[in-house]
Amino acid sequence: MKENKFIKFITSKYLILTVQLISTIVFTYFIFKLDLVPLKYLTAIMIILGVLIIIFFLIMLSGQKKQKEGLRSKRSIITKIISLLVSILLMMGTTYTIRGNDFFENVSDAKNQKYLISVITMKKNDITKLSQLDGKKFGVSYQHDTTTIAKAISDMEEEIGEQELTKFDDYSTLADALYNDEVDAIVVGQEYKSMLEAKHESFDDDTKIIKSYEYDAKLHVTTKQTDVTEKAFTVYVTGIDTYGSVNTVARSDVNLIVTVNPKSKQILMTSIPRDCEIKLNKNGKMDKLTHTGIYGTSETISTIEDFLDVQINYFARTNFSGMTNIVDALGGITVDSDYKFKTLHGNYQIEKGINEMNGDKTLCFVRERYALPNGDFDRGKNQQKVLKAMLDKAMSPKIITNFNNILSAIEGSFETDMSSKEIKSLLNMQLNDMSDWKIYNVQVQGKGYQTSKTYSMWGTEIYVMKPNVKQVKKIKNLIDTVEQGGTIDEKDLEGLGN
Numbered sequence: 001m002k003e004n005k006f007i008k009f010i011t012s013k014y015l016i017l018t019v020q021l022i023s024t025i026v027f028t029y030f031i032f033k034l035d036l037v038p039l040k041y042l043t044a045i046m047i048i049l050g051v052l053i054i055i056f057f058l059i060m061l062s063g064q065k066k067q068k069e070g071l072r073s074k075r076s077i078i079t080k081i082i083s084l085l086v087s088i089l090l091m092m093g094t095t096y097t098i099r100g101n102d103f104f105e106n107v108s109d110a111k112n113q114k115y116l117i118s119v120i121t122m123k124k125n126d127i128t129k130l131s132q133l134d135g136k137k138f139g140v141s142y143q144h145d146t147t148t149i150a151k152a153i154s155d156m157e158e159e160i161g162e163q164e165l166t167k168f169d170d171y172s173t174l175a176d177a178l179y180n181d182e183v184d185a186i187v188v189g190q191e192y193k194s195m196l197e198a199k200h201e202s203f204d205d206d207t208k209i210i211k212s213y214e215y216d217a218k219l220h221v222t223t224k225q226t227d228v229t230e231k232a233f234t235v236y237v238t239g240i241d242t243y244g245s246v247n248t249v250a251r252s253d254v255n256l257i258v259t260v261n262p263k264s265k266q267i268l269m270t271s272i273p274r275d276c277e278i279k280l281n282k283n284g285k286m287d288k289l290t291h292t293g294i295y296g297t298s299e300t301i302s303t304i305e306d307f308l309d310v311q312i313n314y315f316a317r318t319n320f321s322g323m324t325n326i327v328d329a330l331g332g333i334t335v336d337s338d339y340k341f342k343t344l345h346g347n348y349q350i351e352k353g354i355n356e357m358n359g360d361k362t363l364c365f366v367r368e369r370y371a372l373p374n375g376d377f378d379r380g381k382n383q384q385k386v387l388k389a390m391l392d393k394a395m396s397p398k399i400i401t402n403f404n405n406i407l408s409a410i411e412g413s414f415e416t417d418m419s420s421k422e423i424k425s426l427l428n429m430q431l432n433d434m435s436d437w438k439i440y441n442v443q444v445q446g447k448g449y450q451t452s453k454t455y456s457m458w459g460t461e462i463y464v465m466k467p468n469v470k471q472v473k474k475i476k477n478l479i480d481t482v483e484q485g486g487t488i489d490e491k492d493l494e495g496l497g498n
Helices: 001-011 012-032 039-068 076-109 149-158 171-179 189-198 289-295 297-308 319-330 359-367 376-395 397-411 422-434 469-483
Strands: 114-121 139-140 162-170 187-191 206-217 233-240 251-262 267-269 277-279 284-286 314-319 333-337 353-357 415-418 438-441 444-453 460-468
Touching: 012 039, 012 076, 076 397, 076 415, 076 444, 114 149, 114 171, 139 149, 139 171, 139 422, 149 187, 162 171, 162 397, 171 187, 171 189, 189 289, 206 289, 206 353, 233 297, 251 289, 251 297, 251 376, 251 469, 267 376, 267 469, 277 297, 277 460, 284 289, 284 376, 284 460, 289 297, 289 376, 297 314, 314 319, 319 359, 319 397, 333 359, 333 376, 333 444, 353 359, 359 376, 376 438, 460 469
Parallel strands: 139 162, 139 187, 233 314, 267 438
Antiparallel strands: 114 187, 114 206, 233 251, 251 267, 277 284, 314 415, 333 353, 444 460
């Protein structure tokens, strides 16, 4: 008897409709809080969900009357099942909405950066932990950093005691000392890896990190926020050459300036090669662009603003971990390569034409330049190809089945100083008008040469690309045109590396 009452209770129209009503209210609240769905769609959703409850109630009420008359109502039973399914879908939708809102909060408003200091030794030895280096010879250079390196050494010596330190004038000779067995290990910041690789291109493959120390610091940038749905804005997108935390101070290997006009629906992506010769904002000294990352994202942004005479409104950054994690979470991507070649890192064979790539293969593909006929110029084009392939895959229906994994992959390896509200307003605008965007690509070109006079690696001969002044001027004009709402087309891009 009690069991019958319980079954009647859980199958009653009042309980089932109450669950649907609560699910509807909760779903609507979080959709509204997400502030992503345009009002016209949100209103329609609310009306549809409200009408469903009324229709289900009337059908179930009709079924109840028939039961009193001794008749069975299949329609009432089916309606109850549908109502429960709607409630489940609404609960799932609420979960996705909450997760999406958390995602926007986690990747936006970037305000911090990390300095990563590592204890590095040669891979050929059998040392696997810090304690095994006690009593060994350590090498260090204070060429561009004294405070953070000193702090890391202090923390290291707290673990294994005071050690013998040999100081070197620059990072290039520091790397030489490690290779020549003059020291057993070196203590160096992640951001100076390019200097360690100056004479040892396979540094990553030849060495191993025994211990790392992270130090947080405030990030002060010169970006200037604007109304992203009404006014043109520019985003600096950087890919740093490091694994782990995306906000680690490191070289800026990928440098992409994305100029967006929300009114004319045009996007201009300007790629600047990492080896491009520039003048540092902080002192006017000649260097190459990738080295600006050593001095923090703020220095890179200010230097690019000087170089292209542009105001950067926001920045976004990712790293090696980001590339591999996001591509793998997407289930791989398809890239059309202009050339057949083998990558230096990973030793992957890339075919001319269509290539299916997982995360690691994609990373090796975008890092490669030595095997390409036009070096860094071709690498820049490959980076744009991968970005487009990732966007194409991310916008496919398959993203729904792997929604949480993709968001988790992006969260840990991507961040921007654009606010959550600004990101949502852009997406809201696009969902509202569903406009087609025109996307154009250009790349700064120039002539390469060897020099030992860069500020960051003075005295060490390295490759630098001197930009073509006339071409850079044309790119500046294109950026101005997009910012001012003018129209550009493929003819305007001729000879600009598109």
